[in-house]
Structures are given as C-alpha cells and as structure tokens.
Amino acid sequence: MSSSTELTEKKVFLLKSLDGVIFEVEESVAVQLEVIRELIEGDCARPFISLYNVTSEILALVIEYCKHHAETCSGGTSATIADEDLKTFDNEFMNVDENILLELCSAADYLDIKSLFELTCRTLASLIKDRTIIEVRKMFNVENDFSVVEEKAVRKEFAWAFK
Amino acid sequence: MWEENLRAQLRSRYAPRRRRRQDSGSSKASKRARKTPIPADDYADPDRISSLPDTVLRHILSFLDTKYAVVTSVLSTRWKDLCISLPNIVLDDSLTFKKRKKNFEKAFEKFACRQILLRNVPNINRFRLKSNFIEDSTIGDIVCAAICCKVKEIDLWVGDSTTVGILPLELFICNSLVVLKLRAVVELYVWESVSLPNLKVLHLTDFMLDGDRSMSRLFRGCKFVEELCLSRCSFGNNKVLNLSFPLLRKLSIDYGDGNFMDFFDDSNSKCKLIIDTPNLEFFEYHGHENEFHLVKNLNSLVRAKISFITKVKNWENVSELFNKMHGVKSLYLSDSALEVMYSNCSSLSVFEALTFLELSVFDIRILPNVLEIAPQLKEIVIHK
Known part of the structure; x- marks a missing residue:
C-alpha cells in the first residue's frame, strides 16, 4: 500500500477505494481487472483510477488475489505446477467469512475479474448446497418475508425438489 | 426462422397454465404490499446476499x-423466481425421486417445461437432463425448447428408454450447439440434412447407429468436431466406420466389455475402421482387433491407449496400427496389445519419440524387445 503519486519506470496505476485509500499496482496486476484493461486498451487509462464500489478492505484482498495470479502465471514454472499452486492459493483465499465472500463476489462482478467471480460464486454455491433452508437464512441473514400460506404454496409447487 | 416458430408453438402448448399462476402470483404480491412492512432491526446484519444482482445470484x-x-426459492420472495431462468440447467430425476411417485413426476415434468419454455433470460449455456420418468414426447419438447434458447451444450441421458425417435430432428440442425452428449439405448435415426457447424465435442454412449446412412449423415454434418467419444455404440450392419475429421484432436472408441455386445450382436467385430485425422493428439481404443489397415493419418498423435477385448489373433492388423502411431510420446497398452508389440518387434517401425509406457502386466524378460522398439523410453508404469 502506498500513497506516492510519482510514476516509476514500471507502469503503475493508482487505485482509490470507496473509503479513499490509494493502492499502487503494477500494470500486470491492473490488467486482470477487466474494467481497467478495457480502459488501457481504449487508451483512456489515467494513472489514477477511482473505484467507487469497493472498500479498502476488499480492494486489498482483490489486489492480493490478482498479484498472486499474475506472478504465478508469468513465473516460468510449468503449467501443471502453476495450476496446482493456484488451486491451493484459491482454496486458502476462499477461507474467509461469508460477508467477506459476498463482498469479494460483488467486487469481482463490478471490477469484472472473471476467475475471481467464478471462484466466489462456486464457493457460495457450495455453502448453500449442504445446508437446509433455515441454515441458509441464518447464515446470510435472509429474512423470510413469505406469509405462511405463500411459503406453503411455493413448497407445494416445488415439492419434488424438497423430496 | 424455424426456431421462432417452434418456440411459439411450444409456448402455446405449455403457457396457459403459467398465465394462471402468474395472475395468482401478482395478486399475492399486491396483498403482500398492503401488509405493513416489518421494521428492520437497526443493529441486525443486512441481508447482503439478496442484494446481489439477479445475474450474480443466478450464476451462483x-x-x-x-x-x-x-430449494432456494423458499428463502424469501426475492429468491422465488430466480431458479426459473438459470443459464445452466442440470435436471436429474434420480436425484429427485427415490421411488416413482406419480404427482412428483408430473410436477418435475412441468418444472422442466417451465424452466425452459417460459424463461425470461433467453439463452441457455448448458442443459443436462438425466431422466427415467419423463415421457418421451415431453423430452422431445424440452430439447426443442432448449434448442430455441440457443443452447450451447446438451447432455442427455434418457436411461431406460428404448423408444425409437425420441430425439427431435431439430437437434441435428442446431447452429448454436458446441457440445453434444447423448446417452441412451436407442436406435439413432438421423435426418437427411444434419448441420451442426459449431459442434466441437460429440459423445455418444449406448447408442445403436444403424444403417450406413444414419451414421455417415451424422458424421458428415459435424465435420469440425475436435473431440469424439463413442462408448458402447453398436454400428449395426455397417461394414465400414469412417472417421474422417480434419480438426479432430481427441478420439475415444470404447466397445465396452463383452456383455454389452451380447445385447446387440457382435457385428462390430466385422466393422472396418477408417481413421483419417491429421490433427489427432489423443487416441483411445478399447475393442476388437478391427481391420486397422485403413488408418490413414495419425501424424499428430502424442498420446494413445490401446487395449483389446480378446486375445489378438491377427497381428498384421494391429501392427499396421502401431506403425501409423510412430510419433507417439506416451502409450498405454493392454496385455494383448503388448504381446503384439514385443513378439513382433522386428516387423514394427521404431517408436522414436516414445518416452512413457503404461502397462497392465510386465515381465522383465520382454524388456530388451521393448527397448529395441522404443529406444528413448524413460519410464514404465505398471497398473495392477
């Protein structure tokens, strides 16, 4: 994390989070954010980019993810080793609480980082899969706003799915 | 466009029920709106997941x-209709009913139709249906509807069905289709004008491709496939199985074990195999010692797995195949295939590039012969 505004030899970008924290990232990391890659390709990229939908806590994680992926892919190791390495990293990276996970998913969607979006969606799906409805509601604070009659109707409509 | 017409037709067949449901749904919604909302706790955690956009939730x-x-449709009203327009549809009725239950079957069938026919997000990426219970005509309708939604991948396993003509003809003129996996013990009859220009992956399992024409029509219509797997398929009375695909990279032919052959007949053992695949990288074969001398082109081959159901009687056929595979780097051989290799090594051309060999049996006494034919060999793995 740095707030220096000088540009060094290597092309760097300054990303400003919603709460005003500035992150310095190299181009190889920045291009993993599809929104920024498009700006660069369209020659509209300014060195200073404000990201209005992402907090500094989440942006730090996103940058950590992109950095690791950029380094592993350009590291010159064989494809299979790199794949293994990314898999372990991804697994550990997803070892966060549900709220962080949701914000990461939302950020990956907003910043258009395909691999992170897939990863978070898959992880969220696996959290939902092994739980009952009541457990899912509790885990994500989903408020049941059905009336008793309405809920019964939905359960009846999809009775085959509830066994 | 025929897709549009077909979709309209199918809609009219299934839509009226939906309209009633929609009406009742909206009246319920207005009733709910009249209810005073429950005040949210100031200190309660917000429901972050429900505030994600529809597209993200559907993706999850x-x-x-x-x-x-x-099941998530009962989480809250926000989630109620999300499951209707999913981009990937994976329906498996064996997961759903442990035993047959008439009203469940109907409801499942209705859901499958609604899911595809009445979706408000038009395109489907992947459509998988594994079904023992859904009626044949309905399966036809569902597949048609999926085709209208520009489906890219169809994976259909209609387990116990033995009906002929279960698959709609539209399936074979679908432009959007990239992956087609069909598994069913049915006789496949293919229409005159097969056209699957974008198909890259074709898997056929437990199929009976009868008659010369059905098979050649099908293969002619999907010239540009890159992956072809034929598992436990019977080629009926075909005398020649012509596999000429300029872009094919992976080819797998598996005749299964002997049991399956009894089910049809053993005519496959008389079927000649023509393989003309200049870009083939991976070749897997488990079957009879066919007349392989019709193998024309395997110049790009990197990896191969060869095994035979029975002991090889006619070495010449198999030697012919081995000679065409000279560029291979990694090779698996069953015991009968290995026997041909080491007993016949003087008449085989040398595997110049072979470094990795997998075997199911190995006897140290054959090592000199193996090394003679594969001088670059670095590793032998033996599977028990």
Whole structure:
C-alpha cells in the first residue's frame, strides 16, 4: 500500500477505494481487472483510477488475489505446477467469512475479474448446497418475508425438489 | 426462422397454465404490499446476499444441480423466481425421486417445461437432463425448447428408454450447439440434412447407429468436431466406420466389455475402421482387433491407449496400427496389445519419440524387445 503519486519506470496505476485509500499496482496486476484493461486498451487509462464500489478492505484482498495470479502465471514454472499452486492459493483465499465472500463476489462482478467471480460464486454455491433452508437464512441473514400460506404454496409447487 | 416458430408453438402448448399462476402470483404480491412492512432491526446484519444482482445470484445457483437451486426459492420472495431462468440447467430425476411417485413426476415434468419454455433470460449455456420418468414426447419438447434458447451444450441421458425417435430432428440442425452428449439405448435415426457447424465435442454412449446412412449423415454434418467419444455404440450392419475429421484432436472408441455386445450382436467385430485425422493428439481404443489397415493419418498423435477385448489373433492388423502411431510420446497398452508389440518387434517401425509406457502386466524378460522398439523410453508404469 502506498500513497506516492510519482510514476516509476514500471507502469503503475493508482487505485482509490470507496473509503479513499490509494493502492499502487503494477500494470500486470491492473490488467486482470477487466474494467481497467478495457480502459488501457481504449487508451483512456489515467494513472489514477477511482473505484467507487469497493472498500479498502476488499480492494486489498482483490489486489492480493490478482498479484498472486499474475506472478504465478508469468513465473516460468510449468503449467501443471502453476495450476496446482493456484488451486491451493484459491482454496486458502476462499477461507474467509461469508460477508467477506459476498463482498469479494460483488467486487469481482463490478471490477469484472472473471476467475475471481467464478471462484466466489462456486464457493457460495457450495455453502448453500449442504445446508437446509433455515441454515441458509441464518447464515446470510435472509429474512423470510413469505406469509405462511405463500411459503406453503411455493413448497407445494416445488415439492419434488424438497423430496 | 424455424426456431421462432417452434418456440411459439411450444409456448402455446405449455403457457396457459403459467398465465394462471402468474395472475395468482401478482395478486399475492399486491396483498403482500398492503401488509405493513416489518421494521428492520437497526443493529441486525443486512441481508447482503439478496442484494446481489439477479445475474450474480443466478450464476451462483447455476453451480448447483437445479434441484438444489429450486430449494432456494423458499428463502424469501426475492429468491422465488430466480431458479426459473438459470443459464445452466442440470435436471436429474434420480436425484429427485427415490421411488416413482406419480404427482412428483408430473410436477418435475412441468418444472422442466417451465424452466425452459417460459424463461425470461433467453439463452441457455448448458442443459443436462438425466431422466427415467419423463415421457418421451415431453423430452422431445424440452430439447426443442432448449434448442430455441440457443443452447450451447446438451447432455442427455434418457436411461431406460428404448423408444425409437425420441430425439427431435431439430437437434441435428442446431447452429448454436458446441457440445453434444447423448446417452441412451436407442436406435439413432438421423435426418437427411444434419448441420451442426459449431459442434466441437460429440459423445455418444449406448447408442445403436444403424444403417450406413444414419451414421455417415451424422458424421458428415459435424465435420469440425475436435473431440469424439463413442462408448458402447453398436454400428449395426455397417461394414465400414469412417472417421474422417480434419480438426479432430481427441478420439475415444470404447466397445465396452463383452456383455454389452451380447445385447446387440457382435457385428462390430466385422466393422472396418477408417481413421483419417491429421490433427489427432489423443487416441483411445478399447475393442476388437478391427481391420486397422485403413488408418490413414495419425501424424499428430502424442498420446494413445490401446487395449483389446480378446486375445489378438491377427497381428498384421494391429501392427499396421502401431506403425501409423510412430510419433507417439506416451502409450498405454493392454496385455494383448503388448504381446503384439514385443513378439513382433522386428516387423514394427521404431517408436522414436516414445518416452512413457503404461502397462497392465510386465515381465522383465520382454524388456530388451521393448527397448529395441522404443529406444528413448524413460519410464514404465505398471497398473495392477
């Protein structure tokens, strides 16, 4: 994390989070954010980019993810080793609480980082899969706003799915 | 466009029921709106997941088997209709009913139709249906509807069905289709004008491709496939199985074990195999010692797995195949295939590039012969 505004030899970008924290990232990391890659390709990229939908806590994680992926892919190791390495990293990276996970998913969607979006969606799906409805509601604070009659109707409509 | 017409037709067949449901749904919604909202706790955690956009929630749900996605519809009103328009649809009725239950079957069938026919997000990426219970005509309708939604991948396993003509003809003129996996013990009859220009992956399992014409029509219509797997398929009375695909990279032919052959007949053993695949990298064969001398082109081959159901009687056929595979780097051989290799090594051309050999049996006494034919060999792995 740095707030220096000088540009060094290597092309760097300054990303400003919603709460005003500035992150310095190299181009190889920045291009993993599809929104920024498009700006660069369209020659509209300014060195200073404000990201209005992402907090500094989440942006730090996103940058950590992109950095690791950029380094592993350009590291010159064989494809299979790199794949293994990314898999372990991804697994550990997803070892966060549900709220962080949701914000990461939302950020990956907003910043258009395909691999992170897939990863978070898959992880969220696996959290939902092994739980009952009541457990899912509790885990994500989903408020049941059905009336008793309405809920019964939905359960009846999809009775085959509830066994 | 025929897709449009077909979709309209199918809609009219299934839509009226939906309209009633929609009406009742909206009246319920207005009733709910009249209720005073429950004040939210100031200190309660917000419901972050429900505030994600529909597209994101649908993407999350599309990682689940559709059955689990459907269960989420009772989470809250926000989730109620999300499972109707998923980009990936994975329906498996064996997951759903342990035993047959008439009203469940109907409801499942209705859901499958609604899911595809009445979706408000038009395109389907992947459509998988494994079904023992759904009626044949309905399966036809569902597949048609999926085709209208520009489906890219169809994976259909209609387990116990033995009906002829279960598959709609539209399936074979679908432009959007990239992956087609069919598994069913049915006789496949293919229409005159097969056209699957974008198909890259074709898997046929437990199929009976009868008659010369059905098979050649099908293969002619999907010239540009890159992956072809034929598992436990019977080629009926075909005398020649012509596999000429300029872009094919992976080819797998598996005749299964002997049991399956009894089910049809053993005519496959008389079927000649023509293989003309200049870009083939991976070749897997498990079957009879066919007349391989019709192998024309395997110049790009890197990896191969060769095994035979029975002991090889006619070495010449198999030697012919081995000679065409000289560029291979990694090779698996069953015991009968290995026997041909080491007993016949003087008449075989040398495997110049072979470094990795997998075997099911090995006797140290054959090592000199093996090394003679594969001088670059670095590793032998033996599977028990």
